[in-house]
Amino acid sequence: MQLFRDLEPLSSEYRHGALTIGNFDGVHLGHARIARQVRQRADEVGGPAVVFTFDPHPVRLLRPELAPPPLTWTRRKVELLGELGIDAVIAYPTTKDLLELTPNEFFDQIIVQKMAAKAMVEGPNFNFGKNRAGDTTTLAKLCNENGMQLDILAPFTREGETEFVSSSRIRKLIAAGDVQAAREMLTQPYRMRGMVTHGAGRGASLGIPTANLEAIDTLVPEIGVYAGIAHRGNAIYAAAINIGPNPTFGEKARKIEVHLIGFQGSLYGEPLEVSFLSRLREVTTFPDVDALRKQLAIDIETTKQKFQDYQTKLSS
Structure with missing residues (x-):
């Protein structure tokens, strides 16, 4: 190619x-x-x-x-x-x-x-x-x-639908956070890229380190927590992705934080690509740090399962 x-x-x-x-x-x-x-x-x-x-x-x-x-x-x-x-x-x-x-x-x-x-x-x-x-x-x-x-060629429509598949339709779905519906119309899950920069270190303090992504040059999905895949060179990792603020800590700025499940090491200064499989939930204010930590553990386990299901589907 x-x-x-x-x-x-x-x-x-x-x-x-x-x-x-x-x-x-x-x-x-x-x-x-x-x-x-x-x-x-x-x-x-x-x-x-x-x-x-x-x-x-x-x-x-x-x-x-x-x-x-x-x-x-x-x-x-x-x-x-x-x-x-x-x-x-x-x-x-x-x-x-x-x-x-x-x-x-x-x-x-x-x-x-x-x-x-x-x-x-x-x-x-x-x-x-x-x-x-x-x-x-x-x-x-x-x-x-x-x-x-x-x-x-005539416009492409999926079986049982009347609206044809288009980039503008997919863009609306991603902007609304429905990355799973968008994925069903794309040849590959929606992917964006950015540079890993230093964040506030909140994830590390919770035992769940995250890569803070900036300099995104494509569409960013709606605020929420997502299950996805992180691509680092030829290696891939199941990734729990948070787009939005950290209201539990009183932070209002929108950030993009990616937890690479099973990865150990530093990513600062590196490019990182992230594919989206599905939206797990909205960004929520938790009553305390322990409640947040418990929910993050659930998010990680759900992400692992979504990643495994996707890999199984690819190999079938």
């Missing part, structure tokens, strides 16, 4: 294949269906399966006040798409010059000249070019004129 941040130079190994263009934020089940179709078309034309995305999302340049918090960072997006059979991701720098290209100019300069694509796969709401003037009808015309195969 390769990540490119430009098209100069792009070797023939990553040209003359199947291409899809989009943001792919979160890499959900709808994205997975597109990726599988791209893989299939790439095999048919004898070329690579390529995702072309924008970094940053164009709305961050055009209407930054409307830009939603992202669900994934670029490297994570590459990992997830690689697991779906994609050969390369092009995270193309979003510039005003790029956004000024008309649909015909974008198609000719990027898709034909730079990518030399033989097939394309998109969803029904695909738009491209200046002011999003190009749509799937425009794309179909241009592909036909250039002898390029095109698949337009």
Whole structure:
């Protein structure tokens, strides 16, 4: 799996294949269906399966006040798409010059000249070019004129549902704390990352040390206590996660604290990634420290079970 941040130079190994263009934020089940179709078309034309995305999302340049918090960072997006059979991701720098290209100019300069694509796969709401003037009808015309195969896939809906899976829908669920419902629409549990900094040391004083996470660059779930997974390099740990204040100690500032179950050592100054499995409870004010300690012990045991259940499901 390769990540490119430009098209100069792009070797023939990553040209003359199947291409899809989009943001792919979160890499959900709808994205997975597109990726599988791209893989299939790439095999048919004898070329690579390529995702072309924008970094940053164009709305961050055009209407930054409307830009939603992202669900994934670029490297994570590459990992997830690689697991779906994609050969390369092009995270193309979003510039005003790029956004000024008309649909015909974008198609000719990027898709034909730079990518030399033989097939394309998109969803029904695909738009491209200046002011999003190009749509799937425009794309179909241009592909036909250039002898390029095109698949337009219908929105993905899960069995028994009428609302289709989308990044905006998943974003709302995560913002509300329903990370389990979001997980069922994603290809992997929702994950965020941050840097471990020094906290107040409350957890250590209770015998439950925590990593205090800051510099989060993706959406943070609603205040609450969560069961999840901590990723430190190639190692993973069941993780009890607290997002919010510590009202029992009179603290009001929202913090993100992660207890890596079974981990011993220091994490200060390290990056840490955390995946969310389910929300356990709300943040609560306890009458005393002993009551808090008892609840934390319950949270840890519940987290262990959630982690074990998830691992069992993966291996089945």
